[in-house]
């Protein structure tokens with residue numbers, strides 16, 4: 474019985490195989506003209522037709538390739554991930570012909586953070602400059618142009634920029650610091666430049682070309698900053714200029730300069746209409762001094778200025794002063810104004826925006842002057858900063874801090890990494 478059954482099965486199998494061969498042959502015969510012979514050709518054809526809806530875990534190269542074939546613009550950002558391998562996509566979506574992807578940087582490189590002494594609770598220097606004067610007069614200490622060092626020589630300012638750079642400081646916008654958006658490469662530190670009073674020598678225009686472009690004095694602050702930009706490829710060059718009612722002190726070019734500044738990575742803030750001491754005026758005048766200047770800026774560069782005030786004379790010295798709330802919020806001629814942050818004259822570096830004591834409405838600055846390394850001059854401050862400077866983790870999504878500083882951390886929406 475057993476034997477017979479096996480025989481039968483063998484017979485059946487034979488017929489099945491023959492049948493399949495015939496059917497297969499017929500199919501191949503009919504499809505032949507349409508079926509490419511080589512397998513890789515078949516695959517590439519399929520690729521162009523493929524629609525990717527879920528980008529997670531595909532490679533960066535594949536995503537870019539796909540975007541090219543679909544004529545999509547690519548906007549990539551990067552983030553660390555413990556689950557998605559380096560160079561693979563964490564998430565992606567298509568919106569109006571733009572492929573937005575978040576690319577994995579792999580796991581958080583704690584060892585590298587440690588080695589580079591990353592500390593996003595370290596201090597940040599906000600430099601306070603006034604006039605930049607093209608003089609070689611060395612009557613005063615170092616690069617000081619006056620006794621108290623409020624104005625600085627062009628040469629000293631240029632050397633300051635080189636010194637900051639060599640020490641690993643990279644310029645960021647004051648506004649970004651306030652918002653906790655510190656876009657600085659891993660291992661480097663942010664620095665902020667500010668200029669008060671709108672001195673002509675900050676952005677002296679020599680001439681305006683026929684095509685409308687401005688030619689700046691190469692020894693003005695802007696002249697020096699733009700030269701620095703050319704000499705340091707890829708370096709972010711920025712500063713915030715705090716103007717009074719006299720704007721850039723160049724009647725003929727005021728509006729051109731202001732537009733040029735905000736179109737070229739610089740910012741403009743409020744230094745009151747007539748450089749007033751807030752402790753010497755009443756509430757109505759306070760509202761005028763602040764509100765009217767915002768309106769002036771709004772008229773010339775609508776929506777492109779920063780709602781930040783540099784307090785003239787650094788006054789008041791205390792936030793408890795009765796006028797302070799009107800520096801921050803008020804109404805002038807029926808138009809409301811809001812000041813997001815205020816700068817004092819100060820003497821030393823300010824805390825990190827992630828520090829729980831951070832108060833953007835009362836920020837300290839470093840006076841950019843020389844005094845042989847004492848009384849909070851530039852040298853002294855940068856020496857102090859060596860012990861406690863903000864050192865970036867290179868990611869805008871993380872706040873990385875040494876474990877022992879944890880208790881200093883304020884509230885944040887960002888991911889906190891400790892080591």
Ligand SMILES: [Zn+2]
Pocket residue numbers: 669670744748785786
């Ligand atoms: Zn001033």
